Amino acid sequence: MFISADDPLALAIAPPRNETPEEKDARETAELEARRISDAIDDQIRQERTALKKKKKPVKVLLLGQSESGKSATLKNFQLQHARHEWAEERASWRAVIYLNLIRNIIRVLDILIREMSLAESEKRPGSSTTPECVSDSDEETPSRGMSYHFTDKHSFIRRRLGPLRSVQIDLESKLGPEAQEVRSATSMSATPFDSTVPPSQSLPKRPSRDFGVSSTNGWKSALEKLRPSMMNSARLQRRRDADHNEITDVLFGCKEAMLDLWQDPVVQQVLAHRKMKIEDSPGFFLNDIGRIVTHDYEPTDSDIVRARLRTVGIQQHRVVMDEGGGKEWLLYDVGGARSSRAAWASYFDDVDAIIFLCPISCFDEQLREDRRVNRLEDSYLLWKSVCSSRILAKTDIILFLNKCDILQKKIQRGMCIKDYIPSYGDRKNDTITVMRYFQQHFKEISKQHSPDPRPFFLHFTSVIDTKATAATLGVVEESILRAHLRKADLL
Ligand SMILES: Nc1nc2c(ncn2[C@@H]2O[C@H](COP(=O)(O)OP(=O)(O)OP(=O)(O)O)[C@@H](O)[C@H]2O)c(=O)[nH]1
Numbered sequence: 001m002f003i004s005a006d007d008p009l010a011l012a013i014a015p016p017r018n019e020t021p022e023e024k025d026a027r028e029t030a031e032l033e034a035r036r037i038s039d040a041i042d043d044q045i046r047q048e049r050t051a052l053k054k055k056k057k058p059v060k061v062l063l064l065g066q067s068e069s070g071k072s073a074t075l076k077n078f079q080l081q082h083a084r085h086e087w088a089e090e091r092a093s094w095r096a097v098i099y100l101n102l103i104r105n106i107i108r109v110l111d112i113l114i115r116e117m118s119l120a121e122s123e124k125r126p127g128s129s130t131t132p133e134c135v136s137d138s139d140e141e142t143p144s145r146g147m148s149y150h151f152t153d154k155h156s157f158i159r160r161r162l163g164p165l166r167s168v169q170i171d172l173e174s175k176l177g178p179e180a181q182e183v184r185s186a187t188s189m190s191a192t193p194f195d196s197t198v199p200p201s202q203s204l205p206k207r208p209s210r211d212f213g214v215s216s217t218n219g220w221k222s223a224l225e226k227l228r229p230s231m232m233n234s235a236r237l238q239r240r241r242d243a244d245h246n247e248i249t250d251v252l253f254g255c256k257e258a259m260l261d262l263w264q265d266p267v268v269q270q271v272l273a274h275r276k277m278k279i280e281d282s283p284g285f286f287l288n289d290i291g292r293i294v295t296h297d298y299e300p301t302d303s304d305i306v307r308a309r310l311r312t313v314g315i316q317q318h319r320v321v322m323d324e325g326g327g328k329e330w331l332l333y334d335v336g337g338a339r340s341s342r343a344a345w346a347s348y349f350d351d352v353d354a355i356i357f358l359c360p361i362s363c364f365d366e367q368l369r370e371d372r373r374v375n376r377l378e379d380s381y382l383l384w385k386s387v388c389s390s391r392i393l394a395k396t397d398i399i400l401f402l403n404k405c406d407i408l409q410k411k412i413q414r415g416m417c418i419k420d421y422i423p424s425y426g427d428r429k430n431d432t433i434t435v436m437r438y439f440q441q442h443f444k445e446i447s448k449q450h451s452p453d454p455r456p457f458f459l460h461f462t463s464v465i466d467t468k469a470t471a472a473t474l475g476v477v478e479e480s481i482l483r484a485h486l487r488k489a490d491l492l
């Protein structure tokens with residue numbers, strides 16, 4: 001071999017000039033061994049990097065379902081289990097949300113009382129029109145004509161005393177932002193705007209709203225943030241917040257007796273019963289807790305927080321680090337479930353480990369807020385069918401939560417008949433278990449018929465406001481999602 005005298009590196013690694021054949025053999029064996037060791041080290045480094053990457057890859061879970069199906073309540077259960085510190089930090093901020101929930105339901109009952117009182121007044125006046133006084137919420141049923149209630153001065157007094165709550169409601173709503181307002185009946189929109197088979201004209205809202213926004217990282221948490229005292233706030237801003245807060249609580253505390261009188265009044269209860277209105281089933285129902293929560297030292301309990309209602313706007317990412325499984329990071333995506341929010345869902349489909357799909361099975365007799373012509377159960381079936389048939393999700397595990405079983409049970413105990421709303425239910429027994437099995441079968445059938453590839457059917461009957469039972473369910477769900485995640489990572 002010719003070695004140039006100008007190349008010092010070649011000179012350095014060149015074999016000795018007078019090398020014997022034995023020396024050459026020994027040198028080549030040593031070189032081979034050195035290369036083998038070096039390759040083995042490279043291999044090990046590569047394997048460690050891949051393992052680290054796999055370990056670092058977060059578990060991604062998407063929560064889907066129509067509005068008020070319980071997605072955020074499920075997420076709160078995750079946080080309650082695995083993000084105790086953050087949970088404790090946010091506890092005080094939920095107070096304002098709970099007060100808003102309470103005020104909203106009080107005003108709902110108050111509006112019904114006002115309507116009935118004005119109807120009774122106009123019926124007393126001979127020849128007068130029987131159009132009842134107009135009140136704010138138009139989505140309640142029509143007044144119970146032909147019923148006569150014994151209204152007294154006490155009702156007029158309650159009405160006057162509770163008047164100031166309306167401005168507190170407006171104040172709280174503007175402080176909390178769009179999350180604090182429920183969607184109203186809007187232009188007709190597709191149930192599944194994320195579905196590629198839906199014509200584009202139906203898939204997008206005419207005017208893009210904030211609901212349509214793809215990703216905000218903090219969503220309803222940012223609504224809570226607005227209420228949380230912070231070191232970052234100037235003393236002046238903090239004083240103003242405190243003053244506003246005191247004004248709100250002063251009005252609320254001033255109305256405490258009148259709120260109790262309204263809710264416990266036998267005539268009001270009679271009116272609600274005749275209208276077949278069960279305010280108790282409403283989101284954010286706290287009317288049975290007035291004595292406990294309208295106090296100066298009230299601190300929301302875990303159960304209060306899970307029951308509080310603050311709607312999700314857009315899609316919100318929540319990061320939870322689970323102690324179990326060696327500090328694995330989980331990213332949970334909580335979406336807005338109203339029809340106007342659903343177009344944004346699809347952008348999260350391709351990289352997700354599992355979907356938890358929620359359907360509130362108690363809603364067989366209810367309509368969507370955003371489109372009063374649509375039955376909520378029908379809407380959930382459409383959503384489920386579309387999610388199951390999605391090609392991108394063909395290999396993704398979907399876990400179905402048939403939720404709000406507690407409300408379903410109460411409705412059946414009150415004597416509601418499923419077949420009055422779902423004729424195909426036929427002559428099956430009208431008890432909770434049979435109804436639950438019927439829904440289970442229906443969802444299973446849809447999954448079987450519409451999934452592009454065969455997929456397992458994972459189902460849990462839930463009442464996610466029951467934090468203890470939900471902790472057990474989530475334990476099982478987390479384990480199976482983690483196992484699938486690790487299996488998938490190994491295949492990559
Ligand atoms: N009684 C009862 N209430 C429930 C249950 N699950 C959720 N809720 C309540 O129903 C309301 C709506 O639940 P959310 O979790 O806010 O619903 P969501 O699916 O996140 O709704 P959007 O954010 O509008 O998409 C809240 O007040 C919850 O506390 C349940 O199983 N039983």
Ligand SMILES: [Mg+2]
Nearest residue numbers: 071072311312
């Ligand atoms: Mg939500």
